[in-house]
Amino acid sequence: MTPPKQPDSAATAQGPGAPAPKAPGLRERKKARTKAAIQREAVRLFREQGYAATTVEQVAEAAEVAPSTVFRYFATKQDLVFTQEYELPFATLLQAQAPDLTPVQAERRAIGSMLADLSDEELALQRERWLLITSEPELWGAGLAGITRSMRVMAEQVAKRAGLDPEAPPVRAYTGAVFGVLLQVSLDWASSPDMDFAATLDAALECLEDIRP
Incomplete structure (x- = not known):
């Protein structure tokens, strides 16, 4: 099942009568493309050669940038896998x-x-990242920190909508249930590349409809 019909999220987030958000300029778009290319090549090499066996210099060469450029966008080697900017867009869209x-x-x-x-x-890159994280013990351990952070962000946003404390047991239980679904569907996706991830996740989340924080 597909999600309920959605309003224009940008307009809703900005409020009625608010000006449309400013489109990113040429410089910002170029930086975003460079960052995406570096991460794409990093994930490809990590999957082909192994995470430990791949150097930042090899990633830089594949992405056709200098090693210093890689570190400008990704402070550590692990960040090449984990650095994503989902928490703020999610919080904005949820509210x-x-x-x-x-x-x-x-x-x-x-x-x-x-x-x-x-x-x-x-979307294909996200699946490759997930396969990499679940197949590399070093990355799986590090990934738990990111999961914990994302759960905290979700709990804060759910609590805000419900008028509750983020540490309230109903909020924590609800957030845990949602992340359990996200984890299970992601694991299934890792072994089933032809899965329609968005539709499968939506149908699984719908099964939680009777749960209230």
């Missing part, structure tokens, strides 16, 4: 949803909007 929606409906719309904005190439 933009209508207040009369159930928590799961709001989550489905926010996550659906984020996935809809990804190109096929970007």
